């Protein structure tokens with residue numbers, strides 16, 4: 001097993017020098033925040049990282065008593081709750097330890113890179129708990145939140161059914177009102193992450209279902225809290241609530257995370273409780289889905305970063321033709337590109353988390369930008385992370401294709417993040433149709449303005465060629481959005497839908513290049529006062545990241561814009 005590593009220099013730089021999260025409305029100084037990250041990283045290295053390989057090899061087992069996870073997962077999970085890490089960033093009112101969202105994300109990313117399958121369990125619990133916290137009534141909050149906070153009960157999100165994948169509105173699970181209160185739930189949900197496990201004594205499923213007179217489609221869905229085991233009023237566990245795990249999927253990766261088929265109400269009555277208003281199921285589930293989409297982006301970013309660190313180390317140690325392979329220009333290119341891409345994903349996700357902090361602190365007009373960037377984080381970071389993992393295998397040569405150096409697992413574990421939480425194709429449609437066109441380009445234009453402001457800074461002028469490329473990219477982005485408007489008016493919807501994915505990736509690269517430029521400007525200003533060679537080397541690396549990203553990644557936008565703008569014939573004319 002490769003030695004666990006964390007790019008703490010880059011995490012600290014983004015948090016404290018670029019985004020200055022210490023200036024937010026909280027009582028934590030830089031030293032306190034660094035201490036939290038340091039202690040968390042130690043916990044991850046000791047308890048979470050060892051679950052990565054074991055989870056991959058052992059996987060989970062469906063037994064007569066339910067799903068069993070590898071024993072080592074129990075140790076790490078206990079540590080998450082006993083040491084208070086689960087509570088990090090949650091409100092004090094429920095026993096949480098408030099901290100800036102960006103710091104929480106940085107910590108979650110360290111854990112996720114170390115063992116993505118393990119982090120699925122408490123990540124989903126936290127996301128489900130947040131929906132109950134926001135939409136639950138007083139009784140629901142006092143029944144569920146304390147148990148979820150202490151790690152006794154886990155949480156899941158149950159949308160997908162055999163006939164309802166991307167088309168969530170096709171869900172058929174029924175929720176029939178009972179005379180005694182609550183709803184009788186009947187149906188089958190598939191692919192449910194953490195759907196069952198022996199990590200928790202009870203599982204709290206958030207289930208999208210349809211009441212008898214509900215309208216068709218997503219507008220007719222309501223959200224229900226459905227515990228695996230029924231709960232007495234005092235919070236103690238009662239009898240089975242007839243939620244059965246009827247299958248565990250055999251997957252290409254993410255083996256330590258249980259992916260379950262759940263059958264509700266087949267062996268007896270299964271009782272669910274309405275969460276929020278009837279027919280507001282999709283809106284309420286979107287609280288969880290938006291959080292989960294950002295978690296997917298972070299899954300990509302975190303694994304790409306660990307993968308890039310392992311690969312740089314390997315390239316420094318492996319010798320061919322009498323020199324370490326990192327000295328061969330082609331390998332050096334891959335190592336530098338991987339670092340720039342991985343760090344680019346980190347700065348993108350931390351930027352979004354920082355927007356969330358600023359919004360919470362009262363800064364106006366940030367909600368649309370967060371909404372605009374959510375599908376970009378999910379789509380762009382998961383796509384790019386897979387590219388980074390594939391390059392990692394290549395740099396490792398034959399060893400990369402084998403298990404010993406642990407990089408092939410990244411390829412298998414990352415791939416699913418492109419699929420779940422809405423495939424990247426669906427993210428792209430959301431990005432272009434809802435977040436740009438339906439918003440009349442307001443959020444997109446305001447982001448473009450921010451990018452232009454950075455380009456026009458005199459501190460940026462030192463990178464002439466890169467700036468010219470960025471400028472060209474902005475012009476192309478304007479042209480593409482303008483063209484989308486025209487196609488919309490001409491009802492040429494296929495022309496738009498055909499290229500949404502390409503434009504989401506185009507935008508991901510443009511925004512990442514902008515954020516890396518901001519990093520390069522900050523690093524360049526800090527360089528003269530850097531007091532040791534290690535620090536100088538790190539700051540110089542931020543400038544290299546920006547340059548490498550422009551010449552190897554941002555340039556791809558030229559081909560993308562040609563593809564979107566140069567061909568008048570729509571895809572409907574091309575026969576499959």
Ligand SMILES: Cc1cc2nc3c(=O)[nH]c(=O)nc-3n(C[C@H](O)[C@H](O)[C@H](O)COP(=O)(O)OP(=O)(O)OC[C@H]3O[C@@H](n4cnc5c(N)ncnc54)[C@H](O)[C@@H]3O)c2cc1C
Nearest residue numbers: 157158159160165166191192193259419420421422423425
């Ligand atoms: C490991 C794993 C864990 C999961 N965890 C959960 C979970 O916890 N909870 C949960 O509810 N679900 C979960 N899912 C389900 C996941 O969210 C779905 O698999 C995903 O949304 C895609 O649905 P589908 O598999 O039915 O594919 P489909 O919807 O059949 O899509 C197949 C292809 O068609 C494309 N497509 C479909 N419709 C359109 C369209 N209108 N326009 C353009 N392209 C389209 C898709 O992009 C995709 O490429 C999980 C899945 C996996 C594999």
